[in-house]
Amino acid sequence: MKPFLTLKIPNFRNYLLGAFLSEIGNQMQVVAIAWQVYEMTRNPVSLGLIGVANFVPIILFSLIGGVVVDKLDRRKVLILTQGFQAIFALTLFSLTIFHLISPWIIYTILFLISTSQSFSIPARQSVVPHLVPKKMFMNAVSLNTLQFQSAIMIGPAIAGFLIAGVGVQAIYLVNALSFLFFIMAVYSIKVPLQAHDREAVEFSLGSIMEGIRFVAKTPILLTTMILDFLVTFFGTATILMPVFAQDVLRVGPKGLGLLYSAPAIGGVLAGLFVSSFHHKIKHQGKAIIGALFIYGLATIGFGLSKIYFLSIFFLILVGFGDMFSTIIRNTIRQLITPDYLRGRMASVMRIFFQGGPQLGDMEAGFLAKAVGGPISVVVGGAGVLLVLMLLTFKGKTLRQYHGKDLVV
Numbered sequence: 001m002k003p004f005l006t007l008k009i010p011n012f013r014n015y016l017l018g019a020f021l022s023e024i025g026n027q028m029q030v031v032a033i034a035w036q037v038y039e040m041t042r043n044p045v046s047l048g049l050i051g052v053a054n055f056v057p058i059i060l061f062s063l064i065g066g067v068v069v070d071k072l073d074r075r076k077v078l079i080l081t082q083g084f085q086a087i088f089a090l091t092l093f094s095l096t097i098f099h100l101i102s103p104w105i106i107y108t109i110l111f112l113i114s115t116s117q118s119f120s121i122p123a124r125q126s127v128v129p130h131l132v133p134k135k136m137f138m139n140a141v142s143l144n145t146l147q148f149q150s151a152i153m154i155g156p157a158i159a160g161f162l163i164a165g166v167g168v169q170a171i172y173l174v175n176a177l178s179f180l181f182f183i184m185a186v187y188s189i190k191v192p193l194q195a196h197d198r199e200a201v202e203f204s205l206g207s208i209m210e211g212i213r214f215v216a217k218t219p220i221l222l223t224t225m226i227l228d229f230l231v232t233f234f235g236t237a238t239i240l241m242p243v244f245a246q247d248v249l250r251v252g253p254k255g256l257g258l259l260y261s262a263p264a265i266g267g268v269l270a271g272l273f274v275s276s277f278h279h280k281i282k283h284q285g286k287a288i289i290g291a292l293f294i295y296g297l298a299t300i301g302f303g304l305s306k307i308y309f310l311s312i313f314f315l316i317l318v319g320f321g322d323m324f325s326t327i328i329r330n331t332i333r334q335l336i337t338p339d340y341l342r343g344r345m346a347s348v349m350r351i352f353f354q355g356g357p358q359l360g361d362m363e364a365g366f367l368a369k370a371v372g373g374p375i376s377v378v379v380g381g382a383g384v385l386l387v388l389m390l391l392t393f394k395g396k397t398l399r400q401y402h403g404k405d406l407v408v
Contacts, residue, residue: 004275006140011189012131018185019124020147022082025178027155029089031241031260032168033110035253036096037103038242044373046103047239048365053110055358058351061118063208066347069122070340071201074193078127078186081120086179088113093172118350125346129334130193138331142275145327149267149319152260160257196340211344218336219397221345224288224329225352227391227398231292232356234383235299235318238263239361243373249308262312266319274327284332285401288325289392295321296384303377332401 007013037046069077088109095101132140162170201207215221238260245256270291298317305311337345360380367376392399 004143006132006136006143009132009136011191012128012140014185014188015127015131016143016147018182019144020151022178022182023148023151024155024158025089025175026085027152027260028159028162028171029092029175031156031159031257032163032171033092033106034239034242035163035256036101036168037106038246040103044240044243044365044368046365047242048362048369049103049107050110051239051358051361051365053107054114055355055362057111057114057118058355058358061115062122062347062350063211063344064347065118065350066122066211066344067201067203067207068119069126069343069346070194070196070207071198071203073198074123074127074343075186075189077119077123079183081116081123082179082183082186084116085113085120086176088116089172089176089179093169093176096167096169096172118347121350121354122343122346125330125334125349126339126342127189127193129339129342130191130195131189134335137335138327139275141331141334142271142327145323145330146268146271146275149264149271149323152264153268154261154264156260156264157257159260160254163253163256194339196338201340208344211341211348214337214341215345215348220285220401221333221336223391223397224332225349227288227292227387228329228349229352229356230387231295231384232353233360233363234380234387235295235322236357236360237299237302237364237377237380238357240364240368240373240377243368244311248306248373249311251308255308258312259315262315263319263322266316266321267323268319269316270320270323270327274324284328285398288328289388289398291321291325291328292384292388293321295325296381296388299381299384300378301381303374303381 007016034047034050037050038044040046092101092106092109095105128140128144129137159171162168162174215225241256241259245251245253245259249255249259251259295318298314298321302311302314302318305314333345333349334342364376364380367379371379
């Protein structure tokens, strides 16, 4: 299969472009918030609280969001949630311009953004399977991952220069405008975004439990979601990038942008590699384990490095290992999940997939306060390797998984 074959499909191409432009703005805002909070407080704990503000809505609203996505028109859910996030970005812009901003106001707005994402992320996960034929699905997942990682690579780099040149307020404005592109892309989609009877899905605790039971009774889903949570909890170091830029590597805001972008470079390479692969991927479970071992070892290397470009190299390896395994995991999940449960499966996945790094940000911030940023990152990388060894040698589900549908 050609690596960009699914881009010939107009619905998928428009969706991908809109998502890409929106994600660039979002990633710029992630950098701006972390920099602004650290500039105001000079305390790693304040960076850890960013993770708390993002995590609490994941627990409170993700499962509800999954039911909403399966019940309501997914197009309308996406348009509405992107509109809310544009308003939140404009609020950050206005409060910064008028010098009314504070860390606690930022935490509150982050809570609202994460609440909106509890609905938009399951919707996004559920939309892509309807935009391409099943035989092209892994190629679509690879390209979707590629656009996401490209945005993570480009957005922070732009943010670093904008922070140094005009300040964080410009980033909030750019992000607000970027949501408009995604809204237009979603509006232009010409195919149904649900293949099931929406009336059969009820707003009830029973509907929520149906999604949870599906994940719990599907061993490969449950195992990979637990792996998501534990690996990202220990391995995440993103929130400490301002600490490394300011205090360890001493490269300032311009260097900070590249530190944020480096894992995405590895992610882009992983996306290109998988989308260009012309054969069936065998031993998917072992491929996931191997990729995450690279992730853990590279995380340790980054924590130990005191040389800027060596740190960049390790972060590229971090991104490659993480995204290679993510593409395989996400493809497995979408292919084995019925459409009427996709929103709820994605909402459960979000608790593990995003809950891990958000709690990991909190853990990294507090541990960095106690022992310093580098040691915090090294301990996290060692935790990743320990988790992988336990799951590899104590359980057979992941190690022996050989899915039959992962063809690219």
